[in-house]
Amino acid sequence: MQRIAHLLTASTLPVLEARMLLMHVLKKTRVELITQSDYPLSETELATYLDLCQRRERGEPVAYLTGHREFFGLPLKVSADVLIPRPDTELLVELGISHAPPGSNLLDLGTGSGAIAIALARQRPDLQIWATDISAAALSVAKDNALTHACQIEFAESNWFAELPDRQWQTIVSNPPYIERDDPHLEQGDLRFEPIDALTDHADGLTAYRQIIHGATTRLTQGGWLLLEHGYDQAQSVRDLLVSNGFTGVRSWTDIAGIERVSGGTNRI
Ligand code: GLN
Numbered sequence: 168m169q170r171i172a173h174l175l176t177a178s179t180l181p182v183l184e185a186r187m188l189l190m191h192v193l194k195k196t197r198v199e200l201i202t203q204s205d206y207p208l209s210e211t212e213l214a215t216y217l218d219l220c221q222r223r224e225r226g227e228p229v230a231y232l233t234g235h236r237e238f239f240g241l242p243l244k245v246s247a248d249v250l251i252p253r254p255d256t257e258l259l260v261e262l263g264i265s266h267a268p269p270g271s272n273l274l275d276l277g278t279g280s281g282a283i284a285i286a287l288a289r290q291r292p293d294l295q296i297w298a299t300d301i302s303a304a305a306l307s308v309a310k311d312n313a314l315t316h317a318c319q320i321e322f323a324e325s326n327w328f329a330e331l332p333d334r335q336w337q338t339i340v341s342n343p344p345y346i347e348r349d350d351p352h353l354e355q356g357d358l359r360f361e362p363i364d365a366l367t368d369h370a371d372g373l374t375a376y377r378q379i380i381h382g383a384t385t386r387l388t389q390g391g392w393l394l395l396e397h398g399y400d401q402a403q404s405v406r407d408l409l410v411s412n413g414f415t416g417v418r419s420w421t422d423i424a425g426i427e428r429v430s431g432g433t434n435r436i
Contacts, residue, residue, distance in 0.1 A: 169213050172204035180220060184229050191233040192216045228357040239286035243312050248304035250365040251357060252282035256342050258422045259396045259429050260286045263340045266392040266431075267294055271337035274299070274386075276327055276379060279365060281309030281320070283340060288318035297336065299325040302362070327375070328382040335388045342396035343375030344368050373404055380408045387434045394431040402427035 171189060178185035189200060192215050193208070208216065219232050230236040230251045236243055238252035239260055245251055260283055267273050270293050275284040278298035288296050298320050300306045306322055313320045325331050346367040352358055358366060368374035376395060383393045393414065397405050402419040409417045414432030422428035 168207045170204065170208070171200055171206050174208070174216070175200075175204075178220065180223055184223060185220070187229055187233060188216060188219045188223065191235075192219065226356070227360055230357075231360060236280075238280075238282040239289075241282075241286060241289065241316060243280050243282055243285070244308060244315070245280050246304075246308055247360060248302060248362060249280040249308050250361050252280055255422050255424075255428055256283060256396060257286075258420060259283060259340055259342060259394060260290070262394050262420060262429055262431070263287050263338060264290050266394065267291060267338040269293055271295075272297065273338040273340065274331075274336040276339065276341040277301070277343050277365070277375075278309050278322075279305050279342075281312045283342060284309070284320050285312055285316050285318050287340075288313070288320055289316060295321070297321040297323065297331075299323045299327070299331065301326045302364070305362070305365075327378050328386055331386075335386055335391075337388050337391045338394070339379075339383050339387055339391070340394045341375075341379055343379060345372045345375065345396075345398045345401060347372040372398065372401065373408070376401075376405050376408050380405075380412045380414070384412055384434055390433055390435050392431055392433050394429055396429050399426045399428070402430050405430040406432075 175182060175185055192212055222232060228251055230245050231247055234244060236245050236251050239257055272295040275298040278284050278300050281298060284296050284298035303324055306324055310322055323331055344365055344367050346353060348367055348369050387393055395405055406417050409432040415435050417432035419427040419430040
């Protein structure tokens with residue numbers, strides 16, 4: 168008979184991960200795992216748990232194994248069709264919250280799980296939020312999440328602006344694929360299991376910025392902000408693209424690790 172306490176001490180996984188997998192399999196909270204630590208797992212529960220442990224040992228991200236990840240305090244459904252939301256991205260949400268004018272509209276390009284759009288919708292219920300993705304499978308995850316969190320979001324399947332109706336937005340945000348084609352990180356850790364097209368442009372890492380920044384010159388209302396998350400070493404390149412496309416007030420913001428993580432500007436032309 169295998170009990171919770173024994174499985175946690177015997178696990179070869181980091182205890183935090185073993186705990187998350189057990190919480191998922193047993194549908195118990197962190198507190199229940201402690202107060203019910205002598206709970207004996209059924210044969211099916213044990214088999215499911217051991218299978219997840221094995222998949223984790225082979226590298227699958229915990230978020231894909233449990234189907235959930237918390238972002239901006241919100242539990243979100245995730246699947247292998249979407250990038251796992253990162254804490255770094257909370258900076259982009261905070262900037263969206265502080266830059267979008269009251270009662271305005273906002274567009275999130277490449278929404279994936281819907282993390283950014285949904286966090287913004289929860290914090291700023293006055294905004295009309297649109298969110299796109301090129302992947303129908305990703306959009307279906309995002310729609311599920313929006314429903315769970317009771318958010319009114321206009322979703323569109325679109326390659327950046329290409330399939331969107333002919334209109335403008337007062338704020339545009341995006342966390343596009345920015346990893347360079349040959350970056351060895353693509354072959355390491357969780358990234359190996361994430362949708363490759365959400366991670367890299369299969370080129371120099373700047374393709375999405377060129378397209379989004381150019382498109383935003385006509386899709387952003389005058390004075391509206393374009394806010395873009397990027398890699399740790401891309402701030403200068405993204406600022407240069409913003410300036411050369413006529414954006415003003417161009418600047419970058421640092422994340423909690425002190426790394427320039429988001430750059431933006433207004434199109435006050
Ligand atoms: N932040 C992710 C990483 O470096 C990449 C996500 C992206 O390309 N937008 O792991």
